[in-house]
Amino acid sequence: VNALLPGYTDLQEIGGGAFATVFRAVEIETGRAVALKILKVDTIHAHLIETFHKEIQALAAVSDHPNIVTVYDVGEEAGIFYFTMQYVEGRTLAAVRAEKSPLPREQVLELMEQALSAIGYAHQQGIVHGDIKPSNLMLTAQGTLQVLDFGIAKFGDAGLAKAGVIVGTPSYLAPEQAAGRRIDRRADIFALGSVFYELLTAEEAFPGESTTSIISKILNQEPIAPRAIEPSLPPALDAIVGKALAKDPNQRFQSCAEMRTAIQEWRRSP
Numbered sequence: 001v002n003a004l005l006p007g008y009t010d011l012q013e014i015g016g017g018a019f020a021t022v023f024r025a026v027e028i029e030t031g032r033a034v035a036l037k038i039l040k041v042d043t044i045h046a047h048l049i050e051t052f053h054k055e056i057q058a059l060a061a062v063s064d065h066p067n068i069v070t071v072y073d074v075g076e077e078a079g080i081f082y083f084t085m086q087y088v089e090g091r092t093l094a095a096v097r098a099e100k101s102p103l104p105r106e107q108v109l110e111l112m113e114q115a116l117s118a119i120g121y122a123h124q125q126g127i128v129h130g131d132i133k134p135s136n137l138m139l140t141a142q143g144t145l146q147v148l149d150f151g152i153a154k155f156g157d158a159g160l161a162k163a164g165v166i167v168g169t170p171s172y173l174a175p176e177q178a179a180g181r182r183i184d185r186r187a188d189i190f191a192l193g194s195v196f197y198e199l200l201t202a203e204e205a206f207p208g209e210s211t212t213s214i215i216s217k218i219l220n221q222e223p224i225a226p227r228a229i230e231p232s233l234p235p236a237l238d239a240i241v242g243k244a245l246a247k248d249p250n251q252r253f254q255s256c257a258e259m260r261t262a263i264q265e266w267r268r269s270p
Contacts, residue, residue: 039081058150067118093134114145120256132191193244
């Protein structure tokens, strides 16, 4: 890869999935560290390239928000499709959870406000993230939150989801998403509610041993009330989580701003 992308050096693999690999690299021209995302050559098909370009579009549209990673460059070199973005030092919320050391409640509330601000901004640009989960939320070394990976983000009414196709991570899917129906920004609110639940209780809202059992719970069962797990949780926060996780999208918060305001009002209350 180094030989084929001469503008970058010191590549170190830091993540990736079935279709792309992410490296920490140094941009030779500027000397800055970047996250370099490369589409795997052996998986290149037209629809993957389209998805790759959509992710770049999504990030470019929202990357001027302080809680969303910034895109620096995009290109194709010798058949390699790549883009570079801000390299963020820190730990994902999934890694934080794995450490079994809960974050202070006040920090959880601050991080949720930042996540809601970022995702709400994306919604204002007509973009639904579609795959919000702890591993896509980074806690930086400075203690701020960065939203990562708009890989399955959907644009506008034309592409919020293909009917009958389930995309996303099972534990954080909204019921309409788990059922393969079209989604809108309220699916992201449900996912944020699941993350909020997890940060407050140290338990998943919809635990299960398999995708099938998790989806069955999302579609048919209410989660255990957060206060039943964490009795010190104030009723108002319990209610905020419950509203975000409403199975009927019309019963949820209708925007990230509405949910953020509810958290802010509780934080300001005596």
